Amino acid sequence: MTAQLIDIDAPPTRRPVSALARRNPTVKLALLFVVSLVLMFVFDPITPLVLYLLALGAVAVTARIPVKVFVLAHIPFLAFALGLLIVNALSRPGDVLWQSGVLRITTEGLLVGAALALRTLVIGVLSIGFVLSTDGVALMTSLHQHARLGSRLTYAVLAGYRMLEELPREWQTIRQAHAVRAPLRPHGKPPRGLRQYGRAAFALLVLSIRKGERMAQSLESRGLGLTPRSTWRRIPLTRTDWAMAAAVLTTLTVVVGLSSFLGFLEGFHALNT
Amino acid sequence: MRPDADQKETAMPTASAKKRHWSLKDLVLVVVLGVVFGFLYWIFVQAWTALSITMGPAGDLAQHFLLGSWLLVAPIAIAIVRRPFAGIFAEVIASVIEVVFLGSMVGPLLFVAAAIQGAGSEIPFALTRYRNYSWLTYALSGLLGAGLVFFYSAFRSGWYGQEIFLLRLAIQLISGVFLGGLLAKLIVDALDKTGVVDNFAIGRDRLARA
Numbered sequence: 001m002t003a004q005l006i007d008i009d010a011p012p013t014r015r016p017v018s019a020l021a022r023r024n025p026t027v028k029l030a031l032l033f034v035v036s037l038v039l040m041f042v043f044d045p046i047t048p049l050v051l052y053l054l055a056l057g058a059v060a061v062t063a064r065i066p067v068k069v070f071v072l073a074h075i076p077f078l079a080f081a082l083g084l085l086i087v088n089a090l091s092r093p094g095d096v097l098w099q100s101g102v103l104r105i106t107t108e109g110l111l112v113g114a115a116l117a118l119r120t121l122v123i124g125v126l127s128i129g130f131v132l133s134t135d136g137v138a139l140m141t142s143l144h145q146h147a148r149l150g151s152r153l154t155y156a157v158l159a160g161y162r163m164l165e166e167l168p169r170e171w172q173t174i175r176q177a178h179a180v181r182a183p184l185r186p187h188g189k190p191p192r193g194l195r196q197y198g199r200a201a202f203a204l205l206v207l208s209i210r211k212g213e214r215m216a217q218s219l220e221s222r223g224l225g226l227t228p229r230s231t232w233r234r235i236p237l238t239r240t241d242w243a244m245a246a247a248v249l250t251t252l253t254v255v256v257g258l259s260s261f262l263g264f265l266e267g268f269h270a271l272n273t
Numbered sequence: 274m275r276p277d278a279d280q281k282e283t284a285m286p287t288a289s290a291k292k293r294h295w296s297l298k299d300l301v302l303v304v305v306l307g308v309v310f311g312f313l314y315w316i317f318v319q320a321w322t323a324l325s326i327t328m329g330p331a332g333d334l335a336q337h338f339l340l341g342s343w344l345l346v347a348p349i350a351i352a353i354v355r356r357p358f359a360g361i362f363a364e365v366i367a368s369v370i371e372v373v374f375l376g377s378m379v380g381p382l383l384f385v386a387a388a389i390q391g392a393g394s395e396i397p398f399a400l401t402r403y404r405n406y407s408w409l410t411y412a413l414s415g416l417l418g419a420g421l422v423f424f425y426s427a428f429r430s431g432w433y434g435q436e437i438f439l440l441r442l443a444i445q446l447i448s449g450v451f452l453g454g455l456l457a458k459l460i461v462d463a464l465d466k467t468g469v470v471d472n473f474a475i476g477r478d479r480l481a482r483a
Contacts, residue, residue: 043431092436123380127380136373140373152300164311164374171312205309209305213302216301271434
């Protein structure tokens with residue numbers, strides 16, 4: 001998940017190695033958005049399960065993410081999904097499946113919980129594929145080229161991205177500077193805790209605002225916002241990208257359609273048992 | 274394409290006087306706020322995820338207490354820039370940074386949540402025509418920010434029909450008022466005192482009043 005932060009020196013022009021990384025970033029983002037949106041209205045476990053398996057296979061084949069990275073990236077999603085499953089199983093009225101004191105698990109709760117958990121996993125695995133195969137700079141450039149994002153906004157965000165890359169170091173510096181000057185606690189260690197974090201966060205905010213003002217001045221003095229504007233490295237949008245979009249949307253339609261035909265599909269009403 | 278109107282901004286005394294283009298300075302400020310808060314959230318979320326895993330099912334409910342902190346960036350941006358849509362814009366930029374550059378696990382649906390949140394936080398300020406920055410306005414901003422997005426989150430996460438639905442709502446509203454509203458005023462006032470925002474609408478308004 002942190003690949004974007006660490007991967008500072010990867011040149012944006014390096015020819016991407018995996019098939020998914022060669023696809024147009026705007027198309028990928030749009031597809032991720034559409035799939036997430038459709039899944040928001042699906043409340044049965046079968047449909048997202050099928051979609052999860054398909055997405056997992058597709059990302060594994062096309063993104064060439066090392067297995068270890070892929071598994072590690074799953075942990076936050078799995079934890080979140082597990083939480084959803086447990087909470088829903090315990091907190092929904094319905095046929096009691098198991099009871100012990102105040103705790104009871106209902107069938108309805110389990111089904112809804114599984115549906116929500118699997119939905120998280122589908123969006124999760126697609127997000128992993130997207131984030132690990134997409135360069136942030138290429139995405140912004142592509143949004144500018146293909147989604148008519150204004151050039152001032154595009155470059156302001158890109159400047160923000162540069163700033164983001166420096167933030168971990170700034171944070172470290174501020175924390176160390178505070179630690180050096182802070183009065184030591186009785187056992188000889190610098191103070192820690194929420195208050196110290198708050199102080200460092202505020203210093204980081206002030207520093208960044210000041211830096212941002214300088215950044216805006218230098219962007220403006222270099223003529224940002226003038227038209228027409230040329231782009232140094234254009235991001236391609238090819239027929240293959242449209243083919244990928246068609247494939248993803250067809251798969252989504254077929255799975256949801258089949259699920260509805262076979263009677264598995266449940267909508268929002270599944271919650272109001 | 275029309276040329277940008279930024280050159281003229283120095284002639285304008287207050288933010289409410291110019292309604293056309295965002296100046297690049299304001300634009301970058303909002304991006305910077307998004308970046309810094311995105312980064313701080315990222316540190317925060319890592320600590321939080323570990324904690325909520327150890328808390329098991331209670332973690333799902335416990336994290337509502339901190340919901341308000343996600344609203345912070347909107348009132349801060351509005352108070353500094355003092356122009357329409359600053360809050361929505363700041364929230365959406367922050368969410369873009371979280372999803373695109375930091376790999377947030379919510380995925381692109383976060384953009385939608387951010388826009389709703391920003392709109393909620395912005396309504397109280399918009400009703401005062403971006404003139405009133407009292408504790409009450411901030412508190413209402415936090416309340417509405419948390420209140421609006423709650424119904425979206427509830428739909429997305431399937432909270433409807435759960436027995437703890439109202440408990441969730443209550444916790445989130447309280448958190449919104451304190452962490453998403455009143456805390457924002459503390460931060461804005463502290464920033465104003467340092468002088469870093471003197472060149473923005475907030476500083477100009479202060480000078481105009483003095």
